[in-house]
Amino acid sequence: MILDHLKGIKIEKKWAYELSLFRVTVFVNNINLYEEDAKHFSIAIEGLNELIQIPIIERLSPYRGSAKIENATAFTLSGISKSNEKQKIFITLKHKNTSVQVYEAPIKAGFSTILDINLTRDSN
Numbered sequence: 054m055i056l057d058h059l060k061g062i063k064i065e066k067k068w069a070y071e072l073s074l075f076r077v078t079v080f081v082n083n084i085n086l087y088e089e090d091a092k093h094f095s096i097a098i099e100g101l102n103e104l105i106q107i108p109i110i111e112r113l114s115p116y117r118g119s120a121k122i123e124n125a126t127a128f129t130l131s132g133i134s135k136s137n138e139k140q141k142i143f144i145t146l147k148h149k150n151t152s153v154q155v156y157e158a159p160i161k162a163g164f165s166t167i168l169d170i171n172l173t174r175d176s177n
Contacts, residue, residue: 061137070133072162072163073133073134073135073162073163074131074132074133074134074162074163075131075132075133075134075160075161075162075163075164075165075166076129076130076131076165076166077129077130077131077142077144077158077160077165077166077167077168078127078128078129078165078166078167078168079096079127079128079129079144079146079156079158079167079168079170080122080125080126080127080167080168080169080170081094081125081126081127081128081146081170081172082124082125082169082170082171082172083124083125083171083172083173084124084125084126084172085124086172086173093148093149094126094146094147094148095147095150096128096130096144096145096146096147097144097145097147098130098142098143098144098145099142099143099144099145100140100141100142100143101132101142103135104134104135104136104140105132105133105134105135105136105140105142105160106132106133106135107130107131107132107133108132108133132160133162134160134161134162135162136162137161137162138161139159139160139161140159140160140161141157141158141159141160142157142158142160143155143156143157143158144156144157144158144168146170153172154170156168156170
């Protein structure tokens with residue numbers, strides 16, 4: 054079934070929903086450049102539309118880093134892409150509700166995207 058999906062062959066309807074899902078993981082490294090720790094970082098997501106959606110239950114809670122790594126934090130979000138074409142969303146990294154940087158995240162149904170962000174002194 055997975056090989057058929059990757060080859061673009063039509064799959065059974067019951068699997069179509071599962072293969073419309075996407076995931077984005079954002080790793081933020083070098084957070085020690087800020088006086089505060091990782092709990093003051095969050096992300097905002099833009100670029101959602103009728104083809105790219107994030108379930109409301111996930112949107113109701115603020116996107117805060119859930120995985121704590123030494124000198125880093127990680128955010129994970131998932132959604133639904135109603136297109137088989139590559140799309141993009143924009144993720145704004147925030148520190149204490151102040152924008153640090155905006156990143157473009159390519160997404161595609163059935164795939165995961167990883168953004169590995171290394172903060173520099175110029176970022177703050």
